[in-house]
Amino acid sequence: MTLHALDWSHLPPRCAYSGAYVAVRKTYGLTSQTRRAAFSAAVNIVEGSARRSTKEFRRFLDISLSSLSEVGYALRFAYEAGILTEEGWPGLSDLQSRARFLTWQLYRALGR
Numbered sequence: 001m002t003l004h005a006l007d008w009s010h011l012p013p014r015c016a017y018s019g020a021y022v023a024v025r026k027t028y029g030l031t032s033q034t035r036r037a038a039f040s041a042a043v044n045i046v047e048g049s050a051r052r053s054t055k056e057f058r059r060f061l062d063i064s065l066s067s068l069s070e071v072g073y074a075l076r077f078a079y080e081a082g083i084l085t086e087e088g089w090p091g092l093s094d095l096q097s098r099a100r101f102l103t104w105q106l107y108r109a110l111g112r
Contacts, residue, residue: 030074030077030078030083033070033074034071034074034075034078037067037070037071037074038067038068038071038096040063040064041064041065041067041068041071041099041103042064044060044061044063044064044067045060045061045064045103045106047060048060048061048063048064054110057110058107058110058111061103061106061110062107064103065100065103065104065107068096068099068100068103069100071096072096072097072100075089075092075093075096076093079093
C-alpha cells in the first residue's frame with residue numbers, strides 16, 4: 001500500500017464546503033476549526049513522509065491522528081447540536097472514520 005493509495009485529500013474540502021455544514025459557520029465557529037483540523041491531518045502526513053526516518057514519520061502520523069479525532073468530535077458535536085443536518089452527517093462521519101482508519105493502518109505498518 002503506497003502513501004498515494006491512501007487518500008485523505010477529500011476530507012478538508014468536504015468539511016469546508018458541504019452544503020449541510022454551512023450553518024456551522026454562523027454558530028460556534030466550528031466550520032473554521034474543523035477545516036483547520038482536517039487540513040492539518042493531511043498536511044502532517046505529507047510533511048512526515050518527507051522526513052528522513054520512520055520514527056519521525058510516525059510522530060507526524062500521530063499528530064495527524066489527533067487532528068482527525070478533533071474533526072470527528074467537531075462533526076459529532078455539530079450533528080448532536082442540530083447544526084449539521086441529518087443528510088450531511090453520514091457522509092462526513094464516514095469520510096472522517098475512513099481517513100482515521102487508513103492513517104492508523106499506516107502508523108501501525110511503520111511500527112513493525
